[in-house]
Amino acid sequence: MHKENQPDLSGVVRSAVYLLAQGTPEDFNQHYRQRQFRARASVIDEACMVMDFSYEKRAEFYTYVYNRLVRKVPVDYLEFGVATGESFQAWLGLSRQPESRFYGFDSFEGLPENWQEDSPMGAYSTGGQVPQVDDPRATFIKGLFQQTVDDFSLGFTPKNRLVLHMDADLYSSTLYVLMTMNRHIRPGTLLLFDEFTARGFTDEFAALEDFCAACGRSYVVRARRGDFVKLAVEITA
Numbered sequence: 583m584h585k586e587n588q589p590d591l592s593g594v595v596r597s598a599v600y601l602l603a604q605g606t607p608e609d610f611n612q613h614y615r616q617r618q619f620r621a622r623a624s625v626i627d628e629a630c631m632v633m634d635f636s637y638e639k640r641a642e643f644y645t646y647v648y649n650r651l652v653r654k655v656p657v658d659y660l661e662f663g664v665a666t667g668e669s670f671q672a673w674l675g676l677s678r679q680p681e682s683r684f685y686g687f688d689s690f691e692g693l694p695e696n697w698q699e700d701s702p703m704g705a706y707s708t709g710g711q712v713p714q715v716d717d718p719r720a721t722f723i724k725g726l727f728q729q730t731v732d733d734f735s736l737g738f739t740p741k742n743r744l745v746l747h748m749d750a751d752l753y754s755s756t757l758y759v760l761m762t763m764n765r766h767i768r769p770g771t772l773l774l775f776d777e778f779t780a781r782g783f784t785d786e787f788a789a790l791e792d793f794c795a796a797c798g799r800s801y802v803v804r805a806r807r808g809d810f811v812k813l814a815v816e817i818t819a
């Protein structure tokens with residue numbers, strides 16, 4: 583076999599060596615995802631706005647997304663992972679048009695699985711309390727996504743520019759939402775990720791990649807924080 587026809591096994595070999603050294607399938611999966619992320623990160627940079635801002639100032643990122651990517655038209659804004667409603671309220675404040683609609687999904691019981699060391703199962707729980715929001719455009723849908731989003735998606739008809747804000751941290755939650763909302767996702771739909779990759783965790787990135795692979799979708803990154811933690815992605819197909 584000519585050299586150019588031989589499959590490049592270097593990545594597989596590296597992964598196998600890592601697996602043998604580290605031992606568990608979880609480690610292998612993590613390692614594989616990080617490699618995949620590094621490979622993707624090198625090509626998603628073109629024509630992408632790179633911003634640096636602290637967590638407290640993340641509203642600056644939303645403002646950029648709303649002004650420059652949404653272009654200030656009315657939105658159907660769906661947030662998955664609301665907790666106390668901080669980011670949800672920031673978006674309510676950005677789009678003042680009466681025809682904009684805002685839907686917030688959360689169990690309000692916290693993460694349904696352990697995530698990072700400082701975010702175990704139950705983290706971000708509000709004890710079941712839904713945020714008090716005095717805005718008729720806002721609707722909260724309380725419950726596990728796995729129990730609420732399918733029914734919502736079946737009955738939903740988008741009317742405005744669709745913005746899905748993914749802030750559930752977990753791979754399982756993020757993938758479930760993307761798959762279940764797939765019927766409404768079109769070229770031009772904006773997806774925001776709050777923890778695209780965080781301290782080596784690549785749950786939201788992995789969920790987006792697996793969603794795109796399973797549903798034949800593709801995307802470009804339109805804006806991101808320098809460290810790839812927060813991203814705005816536009817679906818292109």
Ligand SMILES: C[S@@+](CC[C@H](N)C(=O)[O-])C[C@H]1O[C@@H](n2cnc3c(N)ncnc32)[C@H](O)[C@@H]1O
Pocket residue numbers: 662663664665666667668669670687688689690691692693694705706707725726727728749750751752755
């Ligand atoms: C990081 S918090 C959201 C923070 C919020 N967006 C903010 O910035 O103010 C993550 C939220 O996702 C919710 N969540 C994660 N997976 C979920 C699931 N499968 N069903 C319902 N809620 C879920 C948790 O209850 C938690 O409130």
